[in-house]
Amino acid sequence: MKLAADLHIHSCLSPCADDNMTPGNIVAMAALKGLDVIAIADHNSAGNLRSAAAAAADAGMLLLPAIEANTREETHVLCYFETLSQAEQLGEWLYERLPPVPNSSTLFGNQFYIDIDDGIVASEPRLLISAADCSLEELVAFTRRLGGVAVPAHVDKPANSILTNLGFIPPDLQLKTVEIRGEQPPAGCEGYAFLRSSDAHTLGDILERVFFIDAQQRGLSAIIREISQ
Numbered sequence: 001m002k003l004a005a006d007l008h009i010h011s012c013l014s015p016c017a018d019d020n021m022t023p024g025n026i027v028a029m030a031a032l033k034g035l036d037v038i039a040i041a042d043h044n045s046a047g048n049l050r051s052a053a054a055a056a057a058d059a060g061m062l063l064l065p066a067i068e069a070n071t072r073e074e075t076h077v078l079c080y081f082e083t084l085s086q087a088e089q090l091g092e093w094l095y096e097r098l099p100p101v102p103n104s105s106t107l108f109g110n111q112f113y114i115d116i117d118d119g120i121v122a123s124e125p126r127l128l129i130s131a132a133d134c135s136l137e138e139l140v141a142f143t144r145r146l147g148g149v150a151v152p153a154h155v156d157k158p159a160n161s162i163l164t165n166l167g168f169i170p171p172d173l174q175l176k177t178v179e180i181r182g183e184q185p186p187a188g189c190e191g192y193a194f195l196r197s198s199d200a201h202t203l204g205d206i207l208e209r210v211f212f213i214d215a216q217q218r219g220l221s222a223i224i225r226e227i228s229q
């Protein structure tokens with residue numbers, strides 16, 4: 001079954017995303033664009049995923065719980081899970097490893113927590129885009145221990161990509177899938193499957209029906225299985 005997907009979207013909890021990137025607005029835009037499954041992947045946090053899952057359920061859309069982690073190597077890695085609590089456990093683990101640098105909303109933007117009525121309930125005081133004090137290897141291992149799958153983010157971008165920062169994808173990590181923003185994976189990704197997603201920070205950036213996951217069923221476990229293989 002082919003599911004139209006965009007598995008890398010930032011909510012307004014990410015300082016770099018627009019303030020109107022609430023879970024409700026993201027789900028509404030994704031529905032307009034005809035997507036079947038989305039992932040909201042904020043920097044180092046699962047804080048808006050419960051509201052996002054509620055909004056997606058109301059719209060009959062699948063929400064794959066995700067976080068875009070930033071490791072000590074300044075490498076961005078998408079971590080996908082079947083359940084909210086798995087993603088939240090990674091969120092707590094990352095938060096403990098984030099440097100105690102306060103966010104400056106004037107410099108970086110707001111970090112809003114959104115409730116299930118799509119209203120702002122709080123602001124995160126700590127800057128979420130910092131690198132967590134964990135290695136890429138530790139992040140991948142912990143994500144797997146929780147039952148999730150790690151996917152190096154935007155490997156075709158010059159910043160915060162595993163290829164730019166390490167020069168290669170360490171084979172020891174035994175990763176299967178990488179993420180790209182363009183249409184074709186760059187050199188260095190031979191043999192890897194790929195996800196194509198928007199890394200949207202604005203509503204308009206969310207993908208149209210241009211990338212499909214071929215899952216055995218319409219469900220999160222089937223999608224996780226597909227990305228892991």
Ligand SMILES: [Zn+2]
Pocket residue numbers: 068076153154160
């Ligand atoms: Zn990134």
Ligand SMILES: [Zn+2]
Pocket residue numbers: 008010068199
């Ligand atoms: Zn991102």
